[in-house]
Amino acid sequence: MAAQQSQGIQTLLEAEKEAAKIVQQARQYRVQRLKDARAEATKEIEQYKQAKEQEFRAFESSHAGTTSTAQTAVDKETEEKLQAITDSFRQANDAVVKKxxxxxxxxxxxxHRNLKKVEA
Structure with a gap:
């Protein structure tokens, strides 16, 4: 009976070792899956970032002409207003100096109204 108990204990120990191996493999598998998921997520983020960057560049290039056109219009308007101010100055200069x-x-x-006349 002692041999049978010893053999039962031995079988339990082997089963425990086998279970520990399976648990360890499951942990390693989980860790590897997490690493793979992180790598995949990083790759997707990088692709998304590049796509948005290209989209932004396309938008920027399509609207760049509008900016230069607007700047030209503002410069022209400023020049006209400065010319009008200069002309007004030249026309009114003599009259203002004379006044x-x-x-x-x-x-x-x-x-002065507060000063009373002193009679001598």
Missing amino acids: LIDRVVLVNPEL
Whole structure:
């Protein structure tokens, strides 16, 4: 009976070792699957990133002409406004200088309203 118990214990130990091997293989398989999933996700992210980058470049190149056209229009409008301001300055320059000189030269001496006349 002791031999039979010993053999039963031996069988249990072998079964336990076999179960530990299976569990270890399952863990290794799970770890490998996680690594593969991460690598695949990284690859998909990179592909998506490249696709969006190309899409952005295409959008940018299609709208680049619009930007230069708008800049040209703004430059032209600015130039026209500057020319109008310069013309206005030239036309009113003499009149403004004359008014300033007249105001500086024209002196109307008066007593201040708070000053009372002192009778001597």
